[in-house]
Amino acid sequence: MNLDQFQAALATAIRQTGAQLTSQSADVAAYARQRAAHLATIVGQAGFEEALVAERDAVLLFAGLGAVRLGDASDAQLLGLIHGALLAGAAAV
Amino acid sequence: MKRPNPFALFFSVLLLLGVTPSALQSCAGAAARSNALLPAMQTAWPAVRAGVERELAVEASDVAAAALAAADEALAAGLPLQVAAVDWPLLERIADQDVARRLAAGSIGDGVAASLRERLARFTDARTTFVGAR
Numbered sequence: 001m002n003l004d005q006f007q008a009a010l011a012t013a014i015r016q017t018g019a020q021l022t023s024q025s026a027d028v029a030a031y032a033r034q035r036a037a038h039l040a041t042i043v044g045q046a047g048f049e050e051a052l053v054a055e056r057d058a059v060l061l062f063a064g065l066g067a068v069r070l071g072d073a074s075d076a077q078l079l080g081l082i083h084g085a086l087l088a089g090a091a092a093v
Numbered sequence: 094m095k096r097p098n099p100f101a102l103f104f105s106v107l108l109l110l111g112v113t114p115s116a117l118q119s120c121a122g123a124a125a126r127s128n129a130l131l132p133a134m135q136t137a138w139p140a141v142r143a144g145v146e147r148e149l150a151v152e153a154s155d156v157a158a159a160a161l162a163a164a165d166e167a168l169a170a171g172l173p174l175q176v177a178a179v180d181w182p183l184l185e186r187i188a189d190q191d192v193a194r195r196l197a198a199g200s201i202g203d204g205v206a207a208s209l210r211e212r213l214a215r216f217t218d219a220r221t222t223f224v225g226a227r
Contacts, residue, residue: 013136038208045202047195050140054205054212057137061215064130068222071125 006036006055013056028063035059126223131171134219138168141216144191144209145184151194160184177224181217188213 010032035055042051142161149157160180167175189210196206 035208035211038204038211042202042204042208045205046199047201047205050201051205051208053140054208057133057140058208058212058215060133060136061130061212061219064125064133065215065218065222067125067129068122071121071123074121 006039007032009052010056010059013060025063025066028059028066031062032059126173127171130219130223131168134216134223135168135171137212137216137219138164141184141188141213144188148187148191148194154187156180157183157187173224176220181220185213185217 035058039051039055042048045051142164145157145161149161160183164179164181164184167179192201192206192209192213195201196203201209
């Protein structure tokens with residue numbers, strides 16, 4: 001399996017899970033490339049098909065983790081903004 | 094008593110009015126946990142579970158069987174508190190034992206075992222992140 005095939009399988013898996021995931025972000029794409037490179041070295045090993053599914057799952061999980069990191073960072077930014085507004089309010093009264 | 098500066102007060106109220114609706118709509122981290130991470134965990138779980146089941150067929154354990162059932166329910170429900178209550182370290186240890194046993198038996202190659210362990214490691218990251226432990 002080459003990288004294109006792995007990424008196509010990944011895109012299909014993402015569609016099937018219905019998860020709000022993307023394989024397009026740079027870190028997810030880099031991780032997918034790294035895992036596809038590993039797969040390329042183990043073609044023909046006993047249980048290769050299982051490895052294929054495992055690597056697809058690993059990339060999905062990695063993408064999910066990335067989404068949470070981004071979400072948490074966005075929340076922290078917003079909380080900072082609210083904190084600032086409250087401090088400004090407190091200073092005004 | 095000191096009277097509040099009307100301009101500063103106006104500015105603060107304006108700022109809060111602008112920020113509050115977006116704060117209410119937000120919680121992007123929680124949304125990402127439910128809409129991105131949980132489906133990924135639910136996708137990966139059957140294969141991880143199969144490894145645990147294989148190992149339990151070799152060496153039965155009531156405690157592990159109960160943890161497996163609790164994990165099924167928790168992932169289906171998708172509630173962080175319920176997911177946090179599962180004995181994941183036990184299940185992950187058993188899943189890893191399955192990988193080791195099959196590798197030793199020659200039914201999977203070492204590169205395949207590395208892939209199975211990679212998924213297991215990402216799953217551990219995912220479930221700890223899902224419950225907010227990271």
